[in-house]
Amino acid sequence: MNPSVATRTGGALALREFHPFEAHGARFLYMVPSAGIFRLDDASAAVLDALAAGPRTAEALVDRLATVHSEDRVREAIEELRQIRAVGDVDAPREEVANDLPPAGFPLSTMVLNVTNKCNLACTYCYEYGEDKIVDTQYGKQPKFMSTETAEESVEFLLKEAGANPVAHLTFFGGETLLNFPVLQQTVAYARRRAAEVGKRMEFSLTTNATLLEPDVIEWLAENHIGVTISIDGPKEVQNGLRVFHNGKGTYEVVLPRIRELLRVHRTRPIGARVTLTQRNLDVLGIFRHLTEEIGFWEVGFAPVTTSSQREYAIDSAGHDRMLHQFEELGRGWLDAALRDEHHGFSNAKDTLEEIHKGVSKAYGCGAGLGLMGVATDGNVSLCHRFAGSDEHTIGSVADGVDRERQQAFLVDHHIRNKPACHTCWARPICSGGCYHEAHVRYGESSAPNLHYCTWVRSWTHTCLEFYGTLAERNPSFLARFDA
Ligand code: SF4
Numbered sequence: 001m002n003p004s005v006a007t008r009t010g011g012a013l014a015l016r017e018f019h020p021f022e023a024h025g026a027r028f029l030y031m032v033p034s035a036g037i038f039r040l041d042d043a044s045a046a047v048l049d050a051l052a053a054g055p056r057t058a059e060a061l062v063d064r065l066a067t068v069h070s071e072d073r074v075r076e077a078i079e080e081l082r083q084i085r086a087v088g089d090v091d092a093p094r095e096e097v098a099n100d101l102p103p104a105g106f107p108l109s110t111m112v113l114n115v116t117n118k119c120n121l122a123c124t125y126c127y128e129y130g131e132d133k134i135v136d137t138q139y140g141k142q143p144k145f146m147s148t149e150t151a152e153e154s155v156e157f158l159l160k161e162a163g164a165n166p167v168a169h170l171t172f173f174g175g176e177t178l179l180n181f182p183v184l185q186q187t188v189a190y191a192r193r194r195a196a197e198v199g200k201r202m203e204f205s206l207t208t209n210a211t212l213l214e215p216d217v218i219e220w221l222a223e224n225h226i227g228v229t230i231s232i233d234g235p236k237e238v239q240n241g242l243r244v245f246h247n248g249k250g251t252y253e254v255v256l257p258r259i260r261e262l263l264r265v266h267r268t269r270p271i272g273a274r275v276t277l278t279q280r281n282l283d284v285l286g287i288f289r290h291l292t293e294e295i296g297f298w299e300v301g302f303a304p305v306t307t308s309s310q311r312e313y314a315i316d317s318a319g320h321d322r323m324l325h326q327f328e329e330l331g332r333g334w335l336d337a338a339l340r341d342e343h344h345g346f347s348n349a350k351d352t353l354e355e356i357h358k359g360v361s362k363a364y365g366c367g368a369g370l371g372l373m374g375v376a377t378d379g380n381v382s383l384c385h386r387f388a389g390s391d392e393h394t395i396g397s398v399a400d401g402v403d404r405e406r407q408q409a410f411l412v413d414h415h416i417r418n419k420p421a422c423h424t425c426w427a428r429p430i431c432s433g434g435c436y437h438e439a440h441v442r443y444g445e446s447s448a449p450n451l452h453y454c455t456w457v458r459s460w461t462h463t464c465l466e467f468y469g470t471l472a473e474r475n476p477s478f479l480a481r482f483d484a
């Protein structure tokens with residue numbers, strides 16, 4: 001392209017929407033809302049710096065930068081910045097957040113089956129049984145256990161709704177999932193057979209509190225290549241303070257030998273731990289070390305507790321700062337390992353870097369109600385497992401299929417278009433308002449943006465962008481792993 005032809009003349013140019021970051025001595029832009037990443041060279045950086053002082057014409061930019069960059073190079077840089085929409089005409093209206101609803105027939109990729117809503121633990125912060133529950137699973141109308149018939153209907157539902165996807169994911173959840181082990185076994189056998197009959201592959205995973213991991217269960221999990229996530233909160237004193245049996249007794253001594261046996265025997269899929277962070281357990285580094293180095297988990301993911309801000313275990317603002325600093329430090333460990341092409345089990349860093357690499361730009365906080373759905377024990381289909389059994393969030397049933405009208409209403413209501421507070425936020429391609437369940441608990445409305453954690457989200461995303469830039473500069477081949 002001839003820059004002298006390509007660069008428009010005339011009106012003043014101004015900066016448009018982007019988030020700048022630096023890594024390993026290089027400057028980058030995170031483009032909003034395209035979620036692309038652009039590395040600045042000296043000329044494009046100089047153009048942006050000059051425009052940071054106020055709008056200027058292309059000619060004024062050429063004049064101003066003439067002692068350092070040739071006219072052709074400045075005009076070329078302006079054109080590149082225009083193309084990625086980092087600069088634009090000063091009087092051009094701000095770009096509207098797109099109103100693009102997903103196409104009809106969007107395929108379902110993951111179905112989460114709440115095979116039971118019964119649990120043998122009484123964790124202090126539980127969103128299902130605790131003070132913030134949205135469905136009365138204890139005294140409500142839901143059966144305690146999903147029947148084999150409902151589980152098989154769920155499999156048929158998933159195979160149908162998966163459309164042309166060659167792989168479908170079936171995830172088992174609870175309550176405590178393993179309380180319904182017989183139905184798990186029958187469902188996996190049924191799903192595998194039915195998937196083969198219709199030319200698809202089915203992948204399975206489950207989440208468990210590990211108390212019921214008996215040898216025959218472990219063997220079955222390994223033989224059937226079931227992905228396992230263990231809910232565990234950390235070392236003995238932490239686990240026993242939060243994850244307790246109904247009589248108040250801690251679970252650490254019960255789960256530890258079972259987890260060790262699972263890790264020894266189940267080698268067909270990596271085993272992960274999921275930690276719920278509360279105000280009482282914010283030692284992210286210590287918990288990570290314990291779960292990986294001392295117990296042997298392949299990876300660990302951390303999620304702040306979902307709860308009303310009134311609870312004593314809710315994370316306060318100082319707690320969020322502490323959590324962020326610990327995430328940053330653990331993230332630096334992840335980055336160091338990535339620079340050496342080594343595995344590091346901090347899955348929060350890996351997941352965010354993957355989204356950045358893939359240029360994810362979300363119109364929705366997550367895939368709930370679209371590519372992911374939850375099934376309650378009675379077969380009602382809801383947005384996700386956390387809403388299973390909530391009439392307000394039901395969008396069909398495995399017997400009758402998706403109620404397209406309700407699904408459409410949900411998709412319209414929860415679209416980022418309806419979250420004006422997020423429209424000027426640079427982190428919206430990654431966050432898009434966040435988890436609907438968190439919003440429901442915090443604000444009483446699943447479509448509300450989670451504005452209580454914006455600072456946290458933006459800080460963590462910025463850190464991950466810096467990690468991304470460092471890898472792009474120093475070990476770009478590592479990023480290719482995310483293409484798989
Ligand atoms: S709504 Fe929240 S809990 Fe449900 S799938 Fe989305 S992020 Fe997860």
Ligand code: SF4
Pocket residue numbers: 421422425426427428431432433434449450451453454455457458
């Ligand atoms: S919830 Fe906050 S961080 Fe997330 S997109 Fe909206 S404004 Fe940004």
